[in-house]
Amino acid sequence: MILTAKYAEIYDGQIKVLEEKFTNLLKDAKPDSLYDPCKYIITSGGKRLRPFLVLISAKAAGGDFAQAYNAAVAVELLHNFTLVHDDIMDKADLRRGRETVHVKYGLNPAILSGDNLVAIAYKNLILDCRINITEILNEFTCGLIEVCEGQSYDTDFETTDDVSIEQYLLMIRKKTAVMAEMCCKVGGLLATTDHSIVDALGNFGLNLGMAFQIQDDLLDIMADQEKFGKKVGGDLVEGKKTFLYIRALEKSEGTDREKLLEVTRNKGIDWNDVGFYRNLYIKLGVIEAAESEIKKYTEIALESLNKLPETEARHTLEWLANALIKRAK
């Protein structure tokens, strides 16, 4: 218990450092029409998991935090770019309790500030590249390509009736997990030329990312409303094809199946019906199916850490993987 507190302290301490960096970034950049939206999104908080993965991976690979801050900033800028553009595409009005960028500043500044965030991300990344330069840039770039592909698959799913679990897993792999993999690999590549270390870190990140996304799907329907921060059941209301929904459809028959098909047919359900579908998910056993899938990916992630030397940084990664399973939002 005392040990756990220590790792949480390492995380909290680094988040503080990162927040200060995000506050000071782009301070005097002009024009305001471009940089105000950029500053608005990068100072809007969030868990800062991706930059933390870069930092702690660099340390786990034998480096230190100081040599990875610019790269950490870079991955968070890249993540924020995806948020800005995804929110446009999803027509989302709110993000982290605030207006989304396109709602606050308009479509054109949102598109352009997203583009600019990508460029500033690269600019920061390059600052930290001392060894493995082309590899680091390739990882970062391929991460960006896969995120675009994942987002396209996700959009395709809206108009596809029979999305399989395999297709779903490929989509979240590209849209979420590859980015976590990239963060861990970039952190490792900043600090070591030992590719077994880098690959172990990448494997950790990839599987952590898979677990994280399925946990996200699960929380959306099973979270404690008090702690969740947004309304429980949003995925069903939007008619999204989540892990739970696809598994439920596979397992259901008769009227249960009919009720599930209604979700996509009507492009979502009413908030009042969330409870009904939660009970249906429980009855069909897809809650346990999701929990077991999350456990499976988390175990693979933890196992791959065995290839790293036993350091405080490695234990922090273990703590992080376990903490994410238990998260409430």
Added chain:
Amino acid sequence: MILTAKYAEIYDGQIKVLEEKFTNLLKDAKPDSLYDPCKYIITSGGKRLRPFLVLISAKAAGGDFAQAYNAAVAVELLHNFTLVHDDIMDKADLRRGRETVHVKYGLNPAILSGDNLVAIAYKNLILDCRINITEILNEFTCGLIEVCEGQSYDTDFETTDDVSIEQYLLMIRKKTAVMAEMCCKVGGLLATTDHSIVDALGNFGLNLGMAFQIQDDLLDIMADQEKFGKKVGGDLVEGKKTFLYIRALEKSEGTDREKLLEVTRNKGIDWNDVGFYRNLYIKLGVIEAAESEIKKYTEIALESLNKLPETEARHTLEWLANALIKRAK
């Protein structure tokens, strides 16, 4: 005259090679929802000036074409990304005589395929980085940042009454000229570590880009309709603040000034009034002012080539600068 034909042949030959590369690029990439729009824009032709600048600059710096093709593809992909996103922002329906990407495929695929083009651009660029890696990536990245800033300034101008020539020149420098500078520097950096060569190439590109953009403004009102490929006078119809418009406003008084102010007040003019404004521009001497500005920038560009060894590649750059002044579209 025979020599000129030789340089044109070098250009034509390389454009053919490039076109084949663009046709084969992304052939088996999935999903189609992401890559069809990408392939649509990159096979839509155009002058391919930017990739040619990379190739011929590499050669002028002592390298050869073969070591610069991926980087050449990269700058054209980056340029095409700006076209896709700019067309969304400008609500443009047509580009090179075809539907724009967002009109043909919709807003979301246009945003996302633009994003993806940036990533694929980096992926290609990295392939050619053997020396000066961080410098090349920095040039490319700063080029992208400045393009975003330039586009923001351009958008700001739509709602700014008193845009000065200095502000206009800063805008076209960022939006157009820096990209040409980047192409020449990247080409040089692929082939040499001699920074005096790289700087001379960059200076050539920057000034060529300035001349090119003012020439663009000039052609829009003075081009031969038969050869121009689109309707003459579009900038006035859209109410854009071009070099000619800003200079005309500075030089005008009384009713002339009133007529010019109407252009922005009414957010553009009627196609039928293009002739009137052309005559007004001629009367106010802004056609000559533009021509002299184009000449000035072209001369600076040509002068900076004197720092390069006298090779066929250098002469090709000279030919290109002179040919662009005389272009009809």
